[in-house]
Amino acid sequence: MKTKSIRRSILFALALLALQTPRLLAQSLPAPLLEEAAQDCGLTLSGKVLDHDTREALPGATIYLPELDRSAITDEYGNYHFHQLCRGTYMFQVTYVGYETERFNVKLSSSSTRDLQLHSDARMLRTVEVTGEHLKAQAQTQHTLSGQELERTRGLALAETLQGIAGVTVLQTGPTISKPVIHGLHSNRVLLLNNGVRQEGQQWGAEHAPEIDPFVAAEMKVIKGAAGVRYGADAIGGVVLVEPKELPTTPGITGDLHLLGSTNNRQLATSATIEGNFEKLPPLSWRVQGTLRKAGNAKTPDYYLENTGLEEQNFSAAVGYSKEKYGAELYFSHFDTKLGILRESHIGSVQDLLYAIERGKPSRADKAEFTYDISSPYQAVQHDLLKAKGYWHLGEAGKLEFVYGWQRNLREEYELRRGSNTSPSLQLTLNTHTTEAVFEHKPLGNFSGAVGMSTIYQKNNYQYSDFLPYFTSVTAGAFATEKWKKDRLQLEAGLRYDYKHLQVKKFESDRSLIQPTYDFNNISGILGAMYDVGYHFTFGLSATSAWRAPGANELFSEGVHHSAATYEEGDPTLKSEQAYNLELSVDYFSNPRLNGALSVYHNYIRNFIYLAPQPEPILTVRGAFPAFKYTQANATLTGADLNLDYKIAEGLMLESKTSLLYARNLDTDDYLIYMPSNRFDNSLRYEFGHKGSSKLSDAYLSVGGVYVTEQKRVPENTEQDFAPAPAGYFLLQAEAGTTIRFGRQPVEVGITGNNLLNTTYREYLNKLRYFADEPGRLLMLRIRVPLNFSKS
Amino acid sequence: MKKLFKPYLTAFLLGALLISSTSCGDDDPEPVEEGENITSLTLTLEPVSTAKGVNTATATFEAGTTPTLQLVPNTQYNATITLNDNLHTEVRNEAEDHEIFFNAPENLLVVQKNIPEDLDSNGRPLGLRTRMITGNAGESGTLRVTLKHQEGLKDDNSDVSVGDTDIEANFTVSLQ
Numbered sequence: 001m002k003t004k005s006i007r008r009s010i011l012f013a014l015a016l017l018a019l020q021t022p023r024l025l026a027q028s029l030p031a032p033l034l035e036e037a038a039q040d041c042g043l044t045l046s047g048k049v050l051d052h053d054t055r056e057a058l059p060g061a062t063i064y065l066p067e068l069d070r071s072a073i074t075d076e077y078g079n080y081h082f083h084q085l086c087r088g089t090y091m092f093q094v095t096y097v098g099y100e101t102e103r104f105n106v107k108l109s110s111s112s113t114r115d116l117q118l119h120s121d122a123r124m125l126r127t128v129e130v131t132g133e134h135l136k137a138q139a140q141t142q143h144t145l146s147g148q149e150l151e152r153t154r155g156l157a158l159a160e161t162l163q164g165i166a167g168v169t170v171l172q173t174g175p176t177i178s179k180p181v182i183h184g185l186h187s188n189r190v191l192l193l194n195n196g197v198r199q200e201g202q203q204w205g206a207e208h209a210p211e212i213d214p215f216v217a218a219e220m221k222v223i224k225g226a227a228g229v230r231y232g233a234d235a236i237g238g239v240v241l242v243e244p245k246e247l248p249t250t251p252g253i254t255g256d257l258h259l260l261g262s263t264n265n266r267q268l269a270t271s272a273t274i275e276g277n278f279e280k281l282p283p284l285s286w287r288v289q290g291t292l293r294k295a296g297n298a299k300t301p302d303y304y305l306e307n308t309g310l311e312e313q314n315f316s317a318a319v320g321y322s323k324e325k326y327g328a329e330l331y332f333s334h335f336d337t338k339l340g341i342l343r344e345s346h347i348g349s350v351q352d353l354l355y356a357i358e359r360g361k362p363s364r365a366d367k368a369e370f371t372y373d374i375s376s377p378y379q380a381v382q383h384d385l386l387k388a389k390g391y392w393h394l395g396e397a398g399k400l401e402f403v404y405g406w407q408r409n410l411r412e413e414y415e416l417r418r419g420s421n422t423s424p425s426l427q428l429t430l431n432t433h434t435t436e437a438v439f440e441h442k443p444l445g446n447f448s449g450a451v452g453m454s455t456i457y458q459k460n461n462y463q464y465s466d467f468l469p470y471f472t473s474v475t476a477g478a479f480a481t482e483k484w485k486k487d488r489l490q491l492e493a494g495l496r497y498d499y500k501h502l503q504v505k506k507f508e509s510d511r512s513l514i515q516p517t518y519d520f521n522n523i524s525g526i527l528g529a530m531y532d533v534g535y536h537f538t539f540g541l542s543a544t545s546a547w548r549a550p551g552a553n554e555l556f557s558e559g560v561h562h563s564a565a566t567y568e569e570g571d572p573t574l575k576s577e578q579a580y581n582l583e584l585s586v587d588y589f590s591n592p593r594l595n596g597a598l599s600v601y602h603n604y605i606r607n608f609i610y611l612a613p614q615p616e617p618i619l620t621v622r623g624a625f626p627a628f629k630y631t632q633a634n635a636t637l638t639g640a641d642l643n644l645d646y647k648i649a650e651g652l653m654l655e656s657k658t659s660l661l662y663a664r665n666l667d668t669d670d671y672l673i674y675m676p677s678n679r680f681d682n683s684l685r686y687e688f689g690h691k692g693s694s695k696l697s698d699a700y701l702s703v704g705g706v707y708v709t710e711q712k713r714v715p716e717n718t719e720q721d722f723a724p725a726p727a728g729y730f731l732l733q734a735e736a737g738t739t740i741r742f743g744r745q746p747v748e749v750g751i752t753g754n755n756l757l758n759t760t761y762r763e764y765l766n767k768l769r770y771f772a773d774e775p776g777r778l779l780m781l782r783i784r785v786p787l788n789f790s791k792s
Numbered sequence: 793m794k795k796l797f798k799p800y801l802t803a804f805l806l807g808a809l810l811i812s813s814t815s816c817g818d819d820d821p822e823p824v825e826e827g828e829n830i831t832s833l834t835l836t837l838e839p840v841s842t843a844k845g846v847n848t849a850t851a852t853f854e855a856g857t858t859p860t861l862q863l864v865p866n867t868q869y870n871a872t873i874t875l876n877d878n879l880h881t882e883v884r885n886e887a888e889d890h891e892i893f894f895n896a897p898e899n900l901l902v903v904q905k906n907i908p909e910d911l912d913s914n915g916r917p918l919g920l921r922t923r924m925i926t927g928n929a930g931e932s933g934t935l936r937v938t939l940k941h942q943e944g945l946k947d948d949n950s951d952v953s954v955g956d957t958d959i960e961a962n963f964t965v966s967l968q
């Protein structure tokens with residue numbers, strides 16, 4: 001690699017000199033060399049690597065030029081490129097798993113294309129695994145966080161982990177509670193898949209954080225935009241997939257230990273994983289994992305935020321039995337958290353809220369101190385997941401997979417109240433059983449695809465408060481998707497039908513029990529096209545849809561929502577909402593310097609359910625509350641996500657992410673409230689490579705910042721917010737990390753700094769922005785120790 | 793193809809069986825026993841001196857109402873606040889976490905807190921018992937009474953803007 005870059009930089013320098021200072025050059029360089037440099041180099045050779053018999057493109061094949069010690073790997077469509085070649089004859093050596101290595105001689109006199117054909121090697125297995133983040137499998141935009149990128153977010157809550165992805169923001173309730181927002185949509189419009197099972201907590205609540213331990217994940221994937229076909233109803237805004245690592249297949253016992261500590265809220269966290277595979281019974285493997293997290297009061301640049309600590313204890317265990325033809329896996333996880341909520345955000349009336357806004361900071365801000373203790377108000381949430389999975393490889397037909405999941409979500413909310421009553425103010429128990437069966441057929445000609453069906457059975461109970469009614473629901477759905485791929489074009493289509501039955505049991509104000517039932521059913525679809533233009537360019541166009549049945553809270557809630565200082569009323573006549581998402585994307589990938597992806601989307605939602613302000617306030621003993629009613633309107637969310645990576649020099653990268661969103665309510669001809677404002681995230685990253693001491697490797701340093709604009713797109717026609725959107729802000733961030741070797745034991749060390757300038761700011765999408773500032777400077781130290789208990 | 797789906801069907805039926813067995817306890821919700829909520833506030837004003845033949849005045853506030861208190865000008869009253877269902881005794885028991893605030897034009901009504909028997913254990917007033925002194929004849933206006941829950945927040949500086957409101961009662965006061 002080094003010789004290549006030196007050679008190239010010499011050529012580049014020569015070219016520059018030739019352009020700018022011909023006289024100087026004429027003196028110092030012999031004439032023929034100059035001519036050659038200017039005219040005969042800079043040639044490009046490109047083409048495809050193909051299977052000789054089937055003419056199928058071979059993605060991931062290696063093309064090696066021994067003379068120049070340069071190599072290239074073909075992209076998803078089998079394309080390869082060599083730039084900056086000089087005139088002459090070259091020998092190319094092409095290797096690919098399952099094919100015989102072949103050599104080709106190419107005489108190059110001008111930039112040209114040449115397809116290279118390989119013969120399959122009968123002695124070898126014809127399987128190959130292609131991995132790489134730039135390879136798109138679907139027209140719809142997805143983003144995956146894994147490896148180092150994921151490691152750097154350890155210690156953050158699930159939603160904060162995903163915030164690094166363009167188009168993904170966070171909806172917060174203070175420092176402890178956060179939810180992912182995809183293209184402006186969140187809560188029950190974003191589907192979470194934990195280990196392949198739909199996460200079923202009380203997602204409808206804006207202050208109900210997802211009950212998933214991010215340490216379980218080896219990979220997190222975000223599908224942006226409506227994606228109802230594969231994952232079922234509700235995926236109006238997008239899908240988040242949290243995937244653990246595959247169970248080990250090689251004998252031995254290994255593990256992983258994380259230790260984290262931070263300043264500011266003095267968070268301490270540890271997570272450990274141990275996994276193994278039995279030498280005597282190779283198909284059997286297992287894993288146990290546990291996480292402990294504790295944090296105290298967070299601190300803004302000027303004061304501590306009282307009662308903003310958190311505690312978390314999670315564990316999971318998995319055992320798998322995997323043979324070539326069939327296999328099964330059993331997984332159990334338990335999540336247990338206690339989340340403190342800023343004391344002074346508990347208000348009783350609109351006047352209290354106005355007082356808080358006017359005061360500008362909590363009344364006890366100057367006296368607040370650090371503590372790990374959590375008192376009321378707080379949330380205590382437990383989530384259990386039991387998952388059983390089985391799969392069968394059905395020979396030439398394909399693969400059949402069955403997943404059953406049971407989840408129990410117990411949510412308790414403790415509020416400030418009179419008397420020595422220690423029971424929660426609200427307790428909800430949600431039990432969910434899900435089943436899914438998917439059959440993936442073996443590729444038939446140019447077609448590949450899957451069919452499947454799924455069921456959900458759900459039951460919600462409450463105690464202490466009937467804010468959310470008892471309900472039972474049954475959902476059943478079936479889907480089919482097919483992909484057709486030929487040469488540079490890939491087309492995909494899918495269809496899904498879902499039916500949902502909902503029975504609600506609710507007491508009327510006269511204490512009589514009513515049992516209304518609902519039936520919802522709808523169709524979701526997907527149409528996508530991807531075209532490979534060549535030259536590392538791919539275009540994608542997708543039209544997707546998803547629908548969502550109104551939730552029990554939207555149908556039946558009635559009462560004062562204290563944290564929002566509003567009176568909210570449900571509407572039992574609501575219909576389903578349906579999203580139609582159109583997305584155009586361009587990917588420019590695998591280039592030496594500049595890479596990027598642009599995605600432009602338009603999400604049209606019919607019967608979008610939102611809280612509409614009502615003209616008459618509701619009078620209570622605590623004063624008048626503005627009234628809101630769940631109402632339906634047509635809405636559009638239009639935006640763009642842009643990712644750009646520019647390699648400035650060897651090891652030095654500029655990474656840039658931009659998210660823009662424009663959301664309108666078409667019925668009231670106004671902006672939608674509480675939508676994320678535009679964000680610009682830029683950072684400069686330097687990787688030291690393997691320079692320097694042999695004890696250190698993979699060292700990197702990164703400095704950057706995120707700029708969030710003021711949200712000026714707020715409703716104009718009606719007064720809906722108690723305070724204007726806060727000003728825009730800029731946060732300086734930096735991080736550094738390396739791997740240190742102690743003998744044979746590697747240890748990964750990293751430090752991340754957030755809000756390094758200790759900027760005082762407030763975020764529009766934080767529900768506590770009326771009461772207090774955001775946390776100030778925070779440094780987080782991370783240590784990861786991979787463990788190997790094998791005897792060797 | 794039919795054969796392929798056999799294992800799925802078996803598993804599906806098993807799953808369905810499991811579901812139906814766990815959902816057997818077909819339960820109906822019990823009505824929630826509402827914790828005792830504050831729904832009304834009664835203000836009783838007794839003249840300090842009965843010599844002038846001034847009568848006791850009383851009025852009860854409930855959501856959406858503005859009751860009227862007819863008071864005698866230039867008179868001192870001992871004011872007492874009671875809540876529905878005797879809830880004022882609960883407030884009295886948690887005097888350190890509560891305070892009642894009064895707001896009225898000065899020429900209408902002056903409210904004096906710091907009555908010895910009304911202080912909490914930290915020496916801060918509670919406001920269930922106060923002394924009110926009326927202004928000149930002909931004045932009328934609004935008296936606002938706000939009970940604030942100030943758990944962990946009540947101190948020398950905590951005013952009506954601190955904590956969460958348990959009840960906010962407005963009375964129309966006229967002096968004749």
